[in-house]
Amino acid sequence: MLEQKTIEGKLFDFFKIKQSVPLEQVIRHYKLMGTIKPHKNIANRYEGTCPLCGTVKGKPFKVDLKNNRWNCFSCRCGGNVLDFVREKERTGIIGAATALCSWFSVDAETTREEIKLKKQTS
Ligand SMILES: [Zn+2]
Numbered sequence: 866m867l868e869q870k871t872i873e874g875k876l877f878d879f880f881k882i883k884q885s886v887p888l889e890q891v892i893r894h895y896k897l898m899g900t901i902k903p904h905k906n907i908a909n910r911y912e913g914t915c916p917l918c919g920t921v922k923g924k925p926f927k928v929d930l931k932n933n934r935w936n937c938f939s940c941r942c943g944g945n946v947l948d949f950v951r952e953k954e955r956t957g958i959i960g961a962a963t964a965l966c967s968w969f970s971v972d973a974e975t976t977r978e979e980i981k982l983k984k985q986t987s
Contacts, residue, residue, distance in 0.1 A: 876980065877962040879947060881973045886946045886965050888933045894968055895953065901926060917942055917952050 892898060892911075901913030908931075915926035918940035925939035936943025942952055950961035966973050 875959075876975045876977065877959065877966075878973045878975045879958070879962060881975075882947060882962055882965050882971055883933065883945050885971045885973070886969050887930070888928060888935060888946050888949070889930050890969060891946050891949055891965070892928065901928060915939055 901911045904910035911928040912924040914921045915937040920939035926937045928935045947961045
């Protein structure tokens with residue numbers, strides 16, 4: 866599976882970004898480890914204050930490090946690393962992809978030819 870989007874002639878391989886960037890690194894990038902804590906009983910789970918809506922009560926913000934996904938029961942947001950940056954930066958998917966690639970040195974830019982080639986081989 867390969868996802869891409871065009872802007873100014875640039876194409877991003879979203880799948881590669883999602884695979885390359887652990888959600889934990891994004892959480893650390895935003896210095897949120899103080900507001901969320903490891904879940905008592907479930908491994909690789911964190912929960913706490915939602916960095917998007919600010920809700921503290923009930924620890925609505927859940928992070929699943931194993932599946933690299935997050936969600937908030939309060940503002941009903943959730944998704945992958947790209948969705949998180951998109952919400953946090955109030956930007957689009959391309960803005961989120963650009964930010965993640967620059968913060969974590971991910972080379973996820975691709976070309977139409979590469980996409981064609983990958984589609985043929987997969
Ligand atoms: Zn929220």
